[in-house]
Amino acid sequence: MLPNGHRTSPPALRRDRVAGVFPGLGSRAAYRNLGSHLLDSGSPAVLEVYRQAARALGFPGRPAKLLLVPENVPTGKLAQQAFIGAAFLVHSVALEARLRDTAAKNGIPLPFTAYTGESFGIIASAVASGAxxxxxxxxxxxAFTPLVLVAADGEVPDEPVAREVAVHLPDALRGRRLVPEPFHVIALKGDADDLAAVLDALGKTYPKADVEVHKRYSDRQVNVYVRAGVKPDFDAFTARFPAVRTEELKKPTNFLAHSERMSGVRAxxxxxxxxxxxxxTDPHTPVVSNHGAGLLTTAEDVRNGVLALTDEVMASRDTVATLAGLDPDLVVELGxxxxSVQLLNDNGLTAPAVAYTGTADTTEPLLRAVKLVDGLLAALEELRESGERLGDRHFDALRDLFRLTSASPFGEKYVHQRMRRVIVDEMFGSGRDAAPAFYELLEVFQHTYRHRGDVDVAGGELVLRARLKKRLTGDRPGQVHTELRLLDRAGRVVDRSLDTAGEPEVLVVHFDRLAGHTRTAVARQQALFQALRHDRPALFRxxxxxxxxxxxxxxxxxxAASGAARVADVVALHDVYREERPDADLAAALDRLLASLDRPDLPLISPAGVPLWSVKDIADLGCLAWVSGTLARWFSVLGWGLESCETTLRWPRPGEGETMVQRSWSAASGLSRCPWPANR
Structure with missing residues (x-):
């Protein structure tokens, strides 16, 4: 229930966001002698791609002429480049069709929500998107590569494809060599600040005709074209920047796509x-730009994206950042x-990325991971309203999932990505009104994921409960161990203790809504917390x-307990929120609190699991709260990242001696979180 009284519907669990990335011609060495496995796969969707392409190129009914095999490669230099470009594009688009077709036949949801490509791959993205x-x-x-090469050389070879493309060149380019000598393709690698310094110095020293940026690969790499005539001087110049290293990426070339000198080729x-x-046409699925940040969502956008292959810098770093902003569950390199997978990883994409080549060894692991997660989410959706108790089929679904994570690094990352979203939405949202078994299954997943390295998940063991315990007094103060309650493959419940002495530990004090103390909840918790600090100072030391x-x-x-805000300001904001006053009152109360913020005495943990040490960090979250609409929305949107948070303290009672047990949880990153007990 939101503060304005409106109830939100439960979020859809089986939400898939898949992005497709098409490689560029820099990957073409991997496409030699591919054979006919894709065309012969029996997929009607693949066959249709090849048939349409063959018809467009003037040999209808002979799709095999587009296979990347030696006997199909023509003899002329430009004719070879034309064939490679066409066959490369067709293979890329056919791969995407093959993956969608195979997933659909197996009843596996795999909806693509965005496409992009590296350089030449943007053409395949335009096709896959429907543009x-x-x-x-x-x-x-x-036509693309022959057109660039004809303009670069300034002459028209005696080849049909050369004459076909040359007629479109502006008169000013006829007979003029845009690339008078070969250029080296050099990667500059280093920290962002060091790269900025060397690029600034290069820009002041060399004209673009000699040294030109053509690809911003990542924060730590920028690729430049270097004219052969200045290469020795360039090497001596960059040697003055030892923090930046250079690497030659390929042999010198006249093919200078993404170069400002090619503006005439764009025309x-x-x-x-x-x-x-x-x-x-307007794409049915957006295309992520490769020449800047943002999405290409109209016909004109996509056309400009294709034209940008000629004379605009390849903005790979921005492309990945835009992809990340779409929050995908999975990114598939279709080639x-x-x-492309390496590019995504080098740019720090957190979503799992995997290459799909159409062969069984890349198809089966990908679709199996998607199917198993979807199966678990389907079981959770059934449990949400049914009131059914957990049974063998639910535990078996978990076992299958964890066998996958134990055997496949990709599977583990994909499971983490998908389930993290569900846990953030369901376990840490503002309302928990699903059936108990729904949360029980999620808790078993969290505990098992957290301790997957401690139990035999490949053998079918699941963790039903996990407790981290520490003795504060007695014979061995400070001793820490973990108590696990397991469900083994045979369905037996067994207990196991783990030595966790080497595991980092923190004390996390948990606050939440106090039943029966709605109006005084904030003030009452302040009094309880201050009493705890006074009576048990050793805990905090x-x-x-x-x-x-x-x-x-x-x-x-x-x-308020952190000392970052005045208790009076916090109570005032709480009262406005509790009484569901107009948004303007909520905004004013939030502004007053933000204006009085100070550095906290004890750090807070944000709903995203990030420790907050500074006024700016806390204020930024406060602003985000208002942008999101309400504080409740703030909390449910951001989710949680700390691995677990509950701290339970039991003071000694008369006759029990001086034993006191603290239950707390690791602050290492991950999914697991201690389930809050129902009787708290």
Missing amino acids: LSVGDGVKIAR ALDRFLDANGIVF LGEK RNDCYLEGSDVVGWLAAL
Whole structure:
């Protein structure tokens, strides 16, 4: 229930967001002698791609002529480049069709929500997104490289494809060499600040005709073209920047795509599109730009994205950042060579990325992971309202999932990505109104994931409960161990104790809504916390201490307890929230609190699991709360990242001696979180 009284519907669990990435021609070495396995796969969708392309290129009914095999490669230099471009594009688009077709036949949801490509791969993205037909896409792919090379050399070889593309060049480019000598392709690698310094110095020393940035690969790498005539001087110049190293990426070349000198080629490609009746339409799926940040969502956007292959810097870093902003569950490289996967990893994409080549060894692991997670989410959706108790089929679904994670690094990362979202939405949202078994199954998943390295998940063991215990007094003060309650493969419940003495530990004090104390919840928790600090000072001296809240009231109480905000301001904001006053009152109360913030005495843990030490960090979260609409929305949107948070203290009672047990949980990163007991 939100503060304005509106109830939100439960979030859909089986939400899939898959992004496809098509490699560029830099991966073409991996495409030699591919054979006909894709065309012969029996997929009607694949066959249709090849048939449309063959028809567009003038050999209808002979799709095998587009296979990347030696006997299909023509003899002329530009004819070879034209064939490679066309065949590369067709294979890429056919791979995407094959994956969708195979997933659909197996009843596996795999909806693509975005496409992108590295350089030449943006043409395949345009086709896959629906902005271009296969026939129009293959025409562009066939013409692109010959057009760039003819303009670079300034002469028209005696080849049909050369004459076809040359007619579109502006008069000013005829007979003029845009690339008078070969260029080296050099990667500059180093920290972002060091790269910025060397690029600034290069820009002041060399004109773009000699040294030009053509690809911003990542924060730590920028690729430049270097004219052969200045290469020795360039090497001596960059040697003055020892923090930046250089690497030659390929042999010197006249093929300078993504170069400002190719602006005339852009005009020629534009003419080629019009002369050949090539039509762009609004894509049914957005294309992520490769020449800047953002999405290409209109026909004109996608057309400009294709034209940008000629004369605009490849913005790979921005492409990955935009992809990350879409929050995908999975990113699939639709091609060979795994260069796109490497690019994604080098740019710190957290979503799992995997290469799909159409062969069984890449198809089965990918679809199996998606199917198993979808099966578990389907079981959770059934449990949400049914009131059914957990049974063998639920535990078996978990066992299958964890066998996958134990055998496949990709599977483990994908399971983590998908289930993390569900746990954030369901376990840490503002309302928990599903059936108990729904949360029980999620808790078993969390505990098992957290301790997957401590139990035999491949053998079917599941962790039903996990407790980290520490003796504070007695014969061995400070001893820490973990108590696990397991369900083995045969269905027996067994207990196991783990030595966790080497595991980092923190004390996390948890605040939440106090039943029966709605109006005084914040003030009452302040009094309880101050009493705890006074009566048990050793707890706060022996451990790193953090404060966290599991709901709006708990977060506000933690904020006041941290010393970052005045209790009066926090109570005032809580009263406005509790009484469901107009949004303007809520905004004013939030502004007053933000204006009075101070550095906390004890750090807070944000709903995203990040320790907050500074006024700016806390204020940023406060602003985000208001942008999100309400404090409740703030909490449910951001989720949780700390691995677990509850701290339970039991003081000695008369006759029990001086034993006191602290239950706390590791602050290492991950999914697991201690389930809050029902009787708290």
